[in-house]
Amino acid sequence: MLGLTVVALSLLLVFVVGYGQALKSYRQLTTDTVMAQTEAARLGVEQVLNSGVSLEDIAGLGQILQPIVEADVSVTGLRLLSGQKQLYLYGDVPEIGNRISIPLSNKFTQVGTLEVVLSDLMVEATVTESFQPFIWLIVVLLTVFIGSVLNSSKRAVYLTSFTMVFLAMSVSVMILVGSLYRDGLQSKAVSLADVVSQRLSPILVHDVDRDLVTGVELMLDNFRQTNPELSKIAVFKENRPVAASWQGEGMAEVISDTGMLDYIIGTSSSGQVRLTYKAEIVLAQLARTLKNFAVLFFACGLVCFAFIRLLSGEANQKRSDVILERIKPLFLGAVLMEALMAPIMPQYMASVAESAGLGTGASSLFFTLYFLGFALTLLPAARLVEMYDIRRVLVFGILLSSLGCGLLAMDMGLEAILLARLASGVGQALIFISVQGYILRFSNKDNKTQAAGIIVFCFNAGFIAGAAIGALLADYLGDKGTFTLAASIGVIMSLFSLILPSMRARQKRQGSVADMVSAMMADSWRLIKIPAFVRTMLLVGIPTKAALTGIVSFAVPLLLAERGVSKESIGQVLMSYAAIVLLVSHKVGPWVDRLGNSKTVLSLGNLIAGLALVLLAIGLAMPQNWQTVVVMTLAMMTMGFSHGLINAPVVTHVVVSMADSQESDSVIAATYRFLERFGHVSGSIIVGQLLIWFGAEYAMLALAGFFIAACMLFTIFSQGTAKAVSS
Template sequence: MLGLTVVTLSLLLVFVVGYGQALKSYRQLTTETVMAQTEAARLGIEQVLNSGVPLEDIAGLSQVLQPIVESDVSVTGLRLLSGQKQLYLFGEALEDDNRISIPLRNKFTRVGTLQVVLSDQVVEATVTKSFQPFIWLIVILLAVFIGSVLKSTQRTVYLTSFTMVFLAMSVSVMILVGSLYRDGLQSKAVSLADVVSQRLSPILIHNVDQGLVVGIESMLDNFRQTNPELSKIAVFKNTSLVASSQQGEGMVQALSDTGMLDYVIGTSSFGEVRLSYKVQIVLAQLSRTLKNFAVLFFACGLVCFVFIRLLSGEVNQSRNDLVLERIKPLFLGAVLMESLMAPIMPQYMASVADSVGLGASASSLFFTLYFLGFALTLLPAAKLIEMYDIRRVLVFGILLSSIGCGLLSIDLGLGAILIARLVSGMGQALIFISVQGYILRFSNKDNKTQAAGIIVFCFNAGFIAGAAIGALLADYLGDQGTFTLAACIGVIMSLFSLVLPSMKAQQKRQGSIMGNVSAMMADSWRLIKIPAFVRTMLLVGIPTKAALTGIVSFAVPLLLAERGVSKESIGQVLMSYAAIVLLVSHKVGPWVDKLGSSKKALSLGNLIAGFALILLAIAVIMPQDWQIIVVMTLAMMMMGFSHGLINAPVVTHVVVNMAESKEPDSVIAATYRFLERFGHVSGSIIVGQMLMWFGAEQAMLALAAFFIVACILFVVFDRHTTKAVLS
């Protein structure tokens, strides 16, 4: 049942994302098709207006406007206005439909407006009809999965069967999305050909010698330039070439000669229009779809892998190993719940701040409430898992985080949003401490390394999957739908937590939660007086956490959104950061152990973070969207490499440097982890203010300078690490 549930949800995810991609591209092509006809009508009407004829006196307006209505079934309304006077009306103009207004001008001023209403429901119905057979495909693939699992006695069949049906579903959806895109291209080609034939109707229908008409090539060239996806337009009469216009690029022409993107449309018994699309534009659209599906496949693979491992594991697995395997999907799902919202959260908070008149810069204060709730809950949570059943604390944390997502989804106003972010942070802290408690109780010397890597793997894998899936679904589900989906995942994870054993405290410790917090405050006060401790915290720990929340989670999505970059690309940029952190974190431990010094890893991490911020400063001044995406992705990969070098070794560095102190290692590590959370809390506030004061480029350069200076200071003043480690 678990395997069937995982496969069903995975196939439905591919279905929904494919549907959203198809709907997005088909809607765009439909709009472009109608706009081509509308542009032709505008040019015809303004030609008459420029001759001095008033708009009300133009004869045959219905014949000029009728081709717009016939261009696509999604056109449900058309209206021509002269001031407040209505000159032409077709259909009904619904308020929630996609309304396009085109101004009409004579030589001197604006004299009218042409309004076209496109129905999203009609476009959606067309795409839905094409996707309906995929419901049966899902049923067939599920039957194949069940049959293959029941047929084999080997537990590895779960992973093999899942991979097979998931690939089949992905490829099928990709083929359909490509087919719908090609249908849209053909529909647009017919509309464009109709526009061209109308402009040249005297030549095509009547016996007018085209040699007596000048400016045809110029007109076609202007028409091609207003439709940049076209590489060639040619008009024929009785198989004789009347005029043509084409892009003067040899490679484009060579590719177009294959005929795959050539359309020949007969416009009358005498003429035809031949259109060729630019191959690179079509391939760019298809490659974006392919990239989105590749990212989706990778993200789903990360999520499903940990679930399928429960089914593919050994039959005689020990209880400890089984619990650790069950912790992985649960923690990954909890992280996924929050990271689904990462690609849209900064711009959503900025819009909320603007709506209440606080300005976009105030969004950093809203954004930091999550991390404030997280930091303030860590110490009480550590006490709670010692006093109560750890599974109850875990379930309470998951439900608390789900409530935070649910409050965002129903949009009750600014107060509810602020409470939602604070509650979500508190819930995630309870989840983190509970998961850590399970890992500590069920790990031993035989699986200590495996257990230590669970949190690192699941956090980064959940962030990768959430950022990718959330970005791809955001355009289709919208902000509120994404928040609702996150809340639903939380409810599912709370039910899944029942597979974990109940872990009641064997002996309740004395003292209250506030007493435990007071003890941690006392530990913090003693430790921050020690130079080695505070040096590492101020030069490495806190800046690294501040960069995570202020740069990766807040500034990068916001800057990309301001440039109009799609949510898919924003999510994939964030995904590149987490992927590199996951890769480097796995390798840095053995490297530091072999090197015998964590100082070099921390210094190199700070230096790379500085260069990553310089690259970010370069990215924000890039003129093209694709350039900023590429450079920012490289910068995020460098930042991920930096944080991968720092996250694991920094605690070891602090503990080793404090070896001569009388404080226990557990107290040093816990205190350090608590104090570095100030970086989490302050990161978005600091970066938000710097963006407002200096602008994006100067802010990134100033932060880069700080990290490079911090690296130099750390190298100069921290001189005892190597000796301590080697001893």
């Protein structure tokens, strides 16, 4: 039953994200189709206006505007206004709704407005109808999965069968998404052909000699230029050429010879309109759609395979290994809950701050509250798992984080949002400490390295999956829908946590939470007086954590959103950061072992962080959005490489560099991790203020200068640091 539930939810996840992606691309093509007809009507009306005829005196407005109504079923209303006077009305034109508003001008000024109302419900109905058969496909694939599992006694069949049905579902959905894109493209071609045939109907109907008519080619070329995805337009009468636009150049000509991007649409009076799309534009749009779905497939795979491995493990696994396998999907799901909101959170918080009259810069306070709650809860949480059942602390943390997401979805005002972010930070800290407690309790010298990697892997995998899925579903679900989805995942994870054993501490620590906090404060006061400790903390640890919260989580999504970059692109930029951190963190341990000196690795990490910030500044200076996205993706990958170098060896470097001190290694490591959280808390505030003072580009360059200076200072003053990794 657990396997069937996991597979069913996995297939439904692919179904939902595929539906969201198909809906978005089909909606865009539908809008383009209507825009093409609207633009053609505008050209026709303005040609008459430029000849000196007033808008009210134009005859046959209904005939000119009717093709817009017939362009697509999503057109539910159309209105032509001359000032406040209504000259033409079709359907219902409400004051609120999705509409296209086109100004109409003569040679001197605007004389009217053309308004077209589009219904998202009609577009959704078309896409929904196409996706309905996939419900039966899910049933068939579940039947195949059940049959394959029941016919084999090997536990590995779970993973094999799941892989087969997951790939089958993903490929089927991807084919349907491509098919809907093709249908939308063809619908647009038919719409464009109707416009062209109507404009040339006198020539086609009366069979006028083409040599007797002038300006037709110029008219077709103007029409082609208003639809930049077209390469050329040609009109034929009984296979005889009537008129053609000036032909495009480049790759489109090569592919058009094969007919891949040619559409031949028959018209009345034995006429034909042949349209050729530009390959570079069409293929770029199709590649963007397929890229988004490939990212979704990867993100869904990370989540789903983490759960299915619970069922495919060896039957004779040790209990400790089984518990560690159960921890992976649980922690990944808890991180996913928060990461789903990452692509939309900065711009949402900025809008909340602006609506409250605080200014955009105040949005950094929301991020600070989250990390403040996280940092301040770490010590009490460590005490709680020693006093109470770890599973209870874990469930409470998950539910508290879910409450934070739910409060955001309810939109109950500024105070509720502040409470929501604080609650999410406290909840995530309780989850982190509880998971760490389980890992410490069920790991030993045989699997300690693998167990320690669970947190690194699950955090970055959850961030990758959450950023990708959240970004691509945000347009379909909206902000509140995304917050609700995150809260729902938290509730599911709280139920899933019941498969973990109920565990109390083997030996309870004496003293209260206040005593523990007091002891940590005393340890911190002693250690910050030691140069090696404070140098690493101020030049490496705190700046790295500040860059994570202030730049990766706050500034980059906000800056991209301000430039109008789509949510899915923002999510994929953030995803690239987490992917590189995950890769480098896995490889950096052996590298440090071979290098034999963590000081060099940490210095290199700071230097690479500075270079990443320089790339960010360059990306922000790019004139085109796609250039900005490409450069900022490279910058985030570089930043991820930097943090991958630092995250693993920094604590070991602190411990080994203070080998001569009288403090125990555990005290040094715990105190360092605690003080390092000040970077989390202060990152968004510092970066937010720099953005206000210097602007985006100069703020990134200033931060780059800091990291490069920190690299130089750390290298100079850390001469003689002991080898970081002992044998």
